[in-house]
Amino acid sequence: MSETVKLILDGKEIVLPVITGSENEKAIDISTLRATTGYITIDPGFKNTGSTQSSITYLDGENGILRYRGYSIEELAENATFLEVAYLLLYGELPNIKELAYFDESITQHTLVHENMKRFFDAFPQGAHPMGMLSSMIASLSTFYPESQNSNRSVTDIEKTIHRLIAKLPTLAAKAYKHNKGLPTMYPRNDLSYCGNFLQMMFGLPTQDYKVNDVVERALNKLLILHADHEQNCSTATVRVVGSSQANLYSSISAGIAALWGPLHGGANQAVIEMLEQIRHDGGGLQKWIDKAKDKNDSFRLMGFGHRVYKNFDPRATILKVAADDVLEALGVSDPILDIAKELEQVALNDEYFVERGLYPNVDFYSGIIYRALGIPTDMFTVMFALGRLPGWIGQWKEMTEQSEPIGRPRQVYQGANARPFVSLTDRS
Secondary structure (H helix, E strand, C coil): CCCCCEEEECCCEEEEHHHHHHCCCEECCCCCCHHHCCCCCHHHHHCCCCCCCCCEEEECCCCCEEEEEEEHHHHHHHHHHHHHHHHHHHHHHCHHHHHHHHHHHHHHHHHCCCCHHHHHHCCCCCCCCHHHHHHHHHHHHHHHHHHHHCCCHHHHHHHHHHHHHHHHHHHHHHHHHHHHHHCCCCCCCCCCHHHHHHHHHCCCCCCCCCCCHHHHHHHHHHHHHCCCCCCCCCCHHHHHHHHCCCCCCCHHHHHHHHHHCCCCCCCCCCCHHHHHHHHHHHCCCHHHHHHHHHHCCCCCCCCCECCCCCCCCCCCHHHHHHHHHHHHHCCCCCCCHHHHHHHHHHHHHHHHHHHHCCECCHHHHHHHHHHHCCCCCCCHHHHHHHHHHEEEHHHHHHHHCCCCCCCCCCCCCCCCCCCCCCHHHHHCC
C-alpha cells in the first residue's frame, strides 16, 4: 500500500500521497492541494519545496555525498574528462569510445563564433564585468540561430543547439576576459582539449606560442567537473523556470548566468579572495580576524567556510584541496594572499571552534585559491563557475522539456490593501 499523510483543514481530512525517491528521500505531494482545498503552502526561498523529480544529481548534505547519474563525484573527478561528464549529464550514461569521439568532434566543429559578435564586444566599455558580457552574448546567440526559437524542433536540431552552446561558451568567456583587459583575442585551436583550448584562448597572445601546462589543465578539468551540477540550486532552478515557458535554450542559459552572478551564489569564491585581500591590507595579523569570526557580536564572517547544504564536509572541497596543493607546488607561486589562505586553512581544520561548528574550507575556498594561482582575476571567477555548470544547466533544461513539465508559476499569499474606490487627484490629501 502506498504511503500517505493526512492533513486536517477546516475539520476535513485531506489525504496526500508520499513520493519516495530512489535514495529513499521522502516528499509529500501537494500538487492537488489548491485545486481540492483552496489552500497553498508558504515556503520562502523554496527551501522545503521540491519543484521536480529529477534523475540527474543526488546530493546528501548530511553525509557529504554528491553523485552525477549515480557516479560518485570523487571517481568522476579522478578518472573522467569534463566532456565525458558533460555527456553523462546530458544523456544519462558515460560515453563509450565511439560516442565520446563523436561528441568531442561535434563540440570542436562549433567552437568559432560569428565575426559579427566582435561588434557586440566592441560596444562594451573596457573593464566591463565579464559576467555581464557573457550573459548578453549567450542571449544574443539566439539571433544568430533563429531556428533555436522554434519550440517544435527535432531532437537532432536540439542536439545541435546543445553542442553549439557547450562549444561556444569557452570562446565567449575568453573573449569577455580579453576585452575586459584590453588584450587581443585568440581563436580556438582544434588540436587542443576542451580545457587546453580554453586556457590558450585565455592566456595566449598572437605574438607567442602558448604551451598548455599539464598540471593546470588537470586542475581546470577537476574544477569544471566539480561544478558541473548541484541539484536544484538558484541558477539551475532559474534555467528550468525560464525554459518552462518554452524560451529558447540560449535565453534560458543566459538567465542562469545572471542568477549565478549574485554573491550569494556563484560569486562566493570571489568573496573568498576579497576577504583574504582585506586581511592582508589590514596588517593586523590573522589572529585578529579569527577572533572576529568567533565573536557572535561581530558582523565579520569567514567566506569559503561551511556550506548551507553540506553539514559535515563538502566532498568537492576534499578533492580540490589536493588539486590546490598540486597547482601551488607545480607553479611555485609566491603570493602573500595565498600564504594567508593556507594559514587560514590550517586554523579551520584544527581549531576546535571551527571543527565543532562544521566550518571547514568548502569548494569556494579552494577554487578561489586555484584560480588565483592560475592568474585568473577575481571578476572572472564566476565566469569559470558558469563554464563548469553549463552541462548541468543544459541537462536540467533537457530533462524538464522531455518530461513536458508545466510552466513554472509559484503562488503567493496577498498581504496588501483591500478593495477601495479610486480617489481623484484633487481629492487626495
